[in-house]
Amino acid sequence: MRISDPFIEVSKMAEIPYELVPKNYEIIGKSMLIKFKKDYPFDKIRLANAFKEVFKLHAVYEIIDIEGPLRIVNVNLLSGERVIEQHVENGIIYSLDPSKIMFSKGNKYERWRVGQIVKKGQIVVDMFAGIGYYSIPASRLAKEVHAIEINPESFHYLLINRYLNNSFNIIPYQMDCRDFPYENFADITLLGHFESLNFIEKAIEIAKNNSFLLIHTVERRGSELPEIFREYNLKVTSRRIVKSYSPSTFHYVYETIIFK
Ligand SMILES: C[S@@+](CC[C@H](N)C(=O)[O-])C[C@H]1O[C@@H](n2cnc3c(N)ncnc32)[C@H](O)[C@@H]1O
Structure with a gap:
């Protein structure tokens, strides 16, 4: 044929x-x-x-x-x-308005990877939850996912996606993640934002000692590890390119462990 x-x-x-x-x-x-x-x-x-x-x-x-x-x-x-579309990926339904909210195919592996990293019974904090890109896959095994999103439009779809996927262990917060009230709390802290490095101090406050942080950045290819990792004793266990961001920069993800 x-x-x-x-x-x-x-x-x-x-x-x-x-x-x-x-x-x-x-x-x-x-x-x-x-x-x-x-x-x-x-x-x-x-x-x-x-x-x-x-x-x-x-x-x-x-x-x-x-x-x-x-x-x-x-x-x-x-x-x-x-x-308003319903996009299905890895068995998860993501409802969103494509005229207002992005859903990048380049991050597909990262959405899948989060579901692999989270272990049964863990507490996850997703500091930049969006419509639930990572919160929903994380919720499959986690005890609780604390999903923080500042933008009302994205938050609206986060609530819908929580419902559509029966992810009732997601606890949604519509607020600035810098105001999240708990300390030494998360087994896994997700920083799915290009400006994550500006939020590291808060993320470390939220994270338990010896816990896992997943950090997105935009950097030039081949640049040194961000200095802030050394400053805060964050050990990198894996670093990968997610996609090209501009002609000279790439979207990276770091898997790290914090030793406080
Ligand atoms: C880049 S998007 C998430 C993209 C997603 N990780 C993906 O895979 O496509 C980042 C989200 O963080 C939210 N955000 C930005 N600053 C924030 C803040 N200070 N506190 C909470 N959410 C924030 C934005 O509204 C946006 O929905």
């Missing part, structure tokens, strides 16, 4: 050369998000209509940018209509 290449169909329908049909995009449920290179030379709406038709989508958006520490997504609807 011949398997047809959908990009050929998109190319024909939109009358855009095959090699200039974008191949790198995010699919959230049945919504597609495309980040175009500067000065894309063809009609984006014609392209989006073709993608919608061939991939049987609800909507096709252009990503304009993802802003600031709250990671607010700024998009332009090119084709179809805005739908």
Whole structure:
């Protein structure tokens, strides 16, 4: 049986050369998000209509940018209509509005990995919970997951996803994680934010001695370990690249243990 290449169909329908049909995009449920290179030379709406038709989508958006520490997504609807999507991954349902909240395919391994790290009966604190990207996989074995999210929009979907996945051991907090009240508390502390290094002091306060911290950063490839790790006696057990972030920087994850 011949398997047809959908990009050929998109190319024909939109009358855009095959090699200039974008191949790198995010699919959230049945919504597609495309980040175009500067000065894309063809009609984006014609392209989006073709993608919608061939991939049987609800909507096709252009990503304009993802802003600031709250990671607010700024998009332009090119084709179809805005739908609250249910994205299923590793048996977990994530409900979200793709026009407002990002769900990066580049972090798929990290969402899976969190579910592997958490051991039965542990207490997890997710300092940047978003819609539950890590809190839900963590909740499978944890005793409790304390999920902190400052942005009301993301918090709304965190509550929905907690419910959809029967993750009632997630304790949601809509607040700034710097105000989390418990100390020497977590077996596992998750810092899923690019600016995590600015929150290390608070994370160490939350973490138990000899416990595990998972820390996301954005750095130049090949840079030295962050100095702050030595300062606070954080031992790195693993460091990996999650994805490219900009032409000269990468999104990294550190698995660490704190010795207080
Ligand atoms: C980058 S997103 C999470 C991305 C996610 N880890 C993933 O895999 O795609 C970080 C989240 O942290 C939240 N946030 C930012 N600053 C915060 C703070 N001080 N306290 C609590 N949540 C915060 C943002 O609103 C956002 O939902």
